Amino acid sequence: LTPPPADADSPTPDRDETQSTAEILVRAKGGDRLAQDVLVRRYLKILMRQAHGRLPSKARGAYDTEDLVQATFMRAFRNLKRIEPGERGYFLAYLRKILDNLIRDAMRSAARRPEIQPFEDDLPAHQPTPLELAAVHEKLEAYNCAISILPSQQQEVVRLRMELGLSYQEIADVVGSPSANAVRMQVARALARIAEKMANLRGD
Amino acid sequence: MSTEHNEDLIRLAKAISDRKEVDWEKEISTRPELKAVLEKLREVESVTGILGELVDEVRAEPELMKVLAELEEQ
Numbered sequence: 001l002t003p004p005p006a007d008a009d010s011p012t013p014d015r016d017e018t019q020s021t022a023e024i025l026v027r028a029k030g031g032d033r034l035a036q037d038v039l040v041r042r043y044l045k046i047l048m049r050q051a052h053g054r055l056p057s058k059a060r061g062a063y064d065t066e067d068l069v070q071a072t073f074m075r076a077f078r079n080l081k082r083i084e085p086g087e088r089g090y091f092l093a094y095l096r097k098i099l100d101n102l103i104r105d106a107m108r109s110a111a112r113r114p115e116i117q118p119f120e121d122d123l124p125a126h127q128p129t130p131l132e133l134a135a136v137h138e139k140l141e142a143y144n145c146a147i148s149i150l151p152s153q154q155q156e157v158v159r160l161r162m163e164l165g166l167s168y169q170e171i172a173d174v175v176g177s178p179s180a181n182a183v184r185m186q187v188a189r190a191l192a193r194i195a196e197k198m199a200n201l202r203g204d
Numbered sequence: 205m206s207t208e209h210n211e212d213l214i215r216l217a218k219a220i221s222d223r224k225e226v227d228w229e230k231e232i233s234t235r236p237e238l239k240a241v242l243e244k245l246r247e248v249e250s251v252t253g254i255l256g257e258l259v260d261e262v263r264a265e266p267e268l269m270k271v272l273a274e275l276e277e278q
Binding site: 139140142143158161162163184185187188191192194195196198199 | 214222242255
């Protein structure tokens with residue numbers, strides 16, 4: 001899965017990169033195939049990172065991240081007519097929801113298949129014990145619970161930075177923040193709030 | 205939480221976000237009143253680090269489209 005190249009023959013090549021996602025969605029809904037390519041170029045990298053970070057270990061051996069993202073776009077484009085361009089970030093949130101659903105499907109499917117055991121030579125040096133896994137799981141639960149209480153934009157910047165590894169500037173471009181530094185501050189404040197909420201959750 | 209404490213928390217949160225190393229033992233020992241929240245901030249660093257590492261670990265396999273096509277038909 002590679003981003004489609006910008007169309008050199010397009011009469012207005014710059015328009016694609018300067019138009020808002022809402023405007024491009026309107027074009028795509030009207031049957032403009034080039035507009036779909038623009039959407040893929042705009043969101044491919046983010047979705048790839050999200051898919052990589054979210055695919056569970058059991059599903060990794062049987063699923064291809066690129067195809068998962070491709071299926072996400074295919075499903076989104078099939079349902080274009082139902083999409084009503086909303087506020088900034090709406091389409092990305094919509095894509096992420098589709099991707100989440102596909103990942104869940106992949107997990108369910110993987111759970112139904114017998115797990116293939118690797119050869120002994122392939123085993124990592126340290127396999128976590130059930131106790132260690134339980135501790136990680138507990139921390140993950142607390143983190144997910146705390147982050148879910150934050151406003152959606154704060155959740156978004158934390159996930160894009162901490163889970164998906166985007167640069168501050170990339171995040172600023174995605175969420176429409178005025179600067180990379182503003183995003184850095186947003187992420188820090190959100191992380192501090194998550195820690196406070198986790199501390200409070202423990203005290204409840 | 206006082207402004208000074210909040211500044212400490214934000215400073216450490218920025219360090220995490222910038223992926224800089226934090227001496228947690230030192231930070232917690234010098235601010236015992238923030239122990240609970242700093243320990244949680246350390247957990248946030250750990251959890252997001254695990255989630256981030258998965259990005260590098262996952263590798264593609266060619267069977268996905270077949271499985272997804274099956275799921276689409278269900």
